[in-house]
Amino acid sequence: MRKGQEPEARSGSGAGPGQARERAGGAGPGMKLGRAALGLLLLAPLAVRAVEPISLGLALAGVLTGYIYPRLYCLFAECCGQKRSLSREALQKDLDSKLFGQHLAKKVILNAVSGFISNPKPKKPLTLSLHGWTGTGKNFVSKIIAENIYEGGLNSDYVHLFVATLHFPHASNITLYKDQLQLWIRGNVSTCARSIFIFDEMDKMHAGLIDAIKPFLDYYDHVDGVSYQKAIFIFLSNAGAERITDVALDFWRSGKQREEIKLKDMEPALSVSAFNNKNSGFWHSSLIDRNLIDYFVPFLPLEYKHLKMCIRVEMQSRGFEVDEDIVTKVAEEMTFFPKEERVFSDKGCKTVFTKLDYYYDD
Numbered sequence: 001m002r003k004g005q006e007p008e009a010r011s012g013s014g015a016g017p018g019q020a021r022e023r024a025g026g027a028g029p030g031m032k033l034g035r036a037a038l039g040l041l042l043l044a045p046l047a048v049r050a051v052e053p054i055s056l057g058l059a060l061a062g063v064l065t066g067y068i069y070p071r072l073y074c075l076f077a078e079c080c081g082q083k084r085s086l087s088r089e090a091l092q093k094d095l096d097s098k099l100f101g102q103h104l105a106k107k108v109i110l111n112a113v114s115g116f117i118s119n120p121k122p123k124k125p126l127t128l129s130l131h132g133w134t135g136t137g138k139n140f141v142s143k144i145i146a147e148n149i150y151e152g153g154l155n156s157d158y159v160h161l162f163v164a165t166l167h168f169p170h171a172s173n174i175t176l177y178k179d180q181l182q183l184w185i186r187g188n189v190s191t192c193a194r195s196i197f198i199f200d201e202m203d204k205m206h207a208g209l210i211d212a213i214k215p216f217l218d219y220y221d222h223v224d225g226v227s228y229q230k231a232i233f234i235f236l237s238n239a240g241a242e243r244i245t246d247v248a249l250d251f252w253r254s255g256k257q258r259e260e261i262k263l264k265d266m267e268p269a270l271s272v273s274a275f276n277n278k279n280s281g282f283w284h285s286s287l288i289d290r291n292l293i294d295y296f297v298p299f300l301p302l303e304y305k306h307l308k309m310c311i312r313v314e315m316q317s318r319g320f321e322v323d324e325d326i327v328t329k330v331a332e333e334m335t336f337f338p339k340e341e342r343v344f345s346d347k348g349c350k351t352v353f354t355k356l357d358y359y360y361d362d
């Protein structure tokens, strides 16, 4: 779903249960070489004398369109689950070169996504819950994941982004949103089993809406004839950010490297009790109680040196030489916390780009 669009089932994608089972997991019409067609192909040389040339030509043309055309088509256009370069190495390379200061997130995401994609028969859809301070890379990493699975990334027809405050703004419309969201997910997974759904601002999402997607995340082979086991659900939120920051700050204060922080150090920050407050959309949801989230991924608050890295990348992407004077000036304009120690950027890398505009406005 594109921003600004209310959730509604895309026409043609809301297949009925019977159709849906047939379509889920298929890469598009005509992708499988039917037995009859295969037989025709093998028998064609023998039959050449018996069958008149026009019929033989038509039969061969049928085989070509049913088998070769879809494959050729997917070489040039995007198909469900068909990116050519999908690999653990490519994902690792992207994460290493683009995502700064997030050693924990990198590791979990790399293992979770590449393991899931290479599993031909997952028992449930992959569910990732990304937590952390604003501007630390949660949306950015979702984009990297999407791009590694689909050529079109976030613009792919198989990747759907929902922003709680944008798409589900009115609490009074929850029943309607619920129906639309379920229809949307069902319709899209029917069309492409390897669909990706990203829910931003999960902590602002109405509890009823979170519960509406629950059946799709569970260990069911089929729900009303549709299998959701190859889909990917990514939830983004700021829930737990304070606790994650406290852990990072403790490490900093005791003079340890941030890379020494282990996942187990973050466990208390990402526990059920951490989300069990009224500021978090998860607190009344049974997603956690029912163990439907596979990975809780912590995003650490970013430091001054990470901001500089973000600024350099932005300069290069705008086609400028990196000017270290400007990099320092922009980084120093940002605000940091805690007040006395000024360790972490309070907006992460989020606003560095607009600050850069000031230096390149002509």
Ligand SMILES: Nc1ncnc2c1ncn2[C@@H]1O[C@H](COP(=O)(O)OP(=O)(O)OP(=O)(O)O)[C@@H](O)[C@H]1O
Residues within 6 Å of the ligand: 098, 099, 100, 101, 102, 132, 133, 134, 135, 136, 137, 138, 139, 140, 141, 236, 237, 238, 302, 310, 348, 349, 350
């Ligand atoms: N860790 C990072 N490494 C590299 N670039 C980053 C990182 N974090 C943020 N950025 C840059 O800042 C931009 C904004 O970050 P992003 O939207 O991913 O933040 P977020 O964590 O999703 O924030 P919010 O919680 O406010 O939604 C990204 O598009 C990216 O360019």
